[in-house]
Amino acid sequence: MPHIRLEYTDNIFVDELNILFKDVQNILIKIAEVKSENCKSRAISLDSSEINSDGKNARFVHLEINILEGRTTEIKKQIGKESLNLLKSHFNNDMNEDLIQHSVEIREMKHSGYFTSNTL
Secondary structure (H helix, E strand, O other), X not given: OOEEEEEEEOOOXXXXXXXXXXXXXXXXXXXXXXXXXXXXXXXXXXXXXXXXXXXXXXXXXXXEEEEEOOOOHHHHHXXXXXXXXXXXXXXXXXXXXXXXXXXXXXXXXXXXXXXXXXXX
């Protein structure tokens, strides 16, 4: 635990996802004291998406972080802010391209509803 999922439109060049995931894990280790070996990360390229209907080349990256319940609001805010800054640094807006929308969502999972064989 935690689960890290990156969704991005297929019109974004994604390079070195393992570095991005390691950076997100480091944020979680530092702020939420999770174990790196418990982090599960995945990326999903979206070949069908919609942001606006004006025909522009809309692009976005969305990072979802699922953590077990019990962290304070301040910890979740700090994870969200640092993760958003990280997304912005990994996915820059190119002056010749349309803007990239960046977003982060922190979700809490209930202990009673999460089951794993991982005992680390």
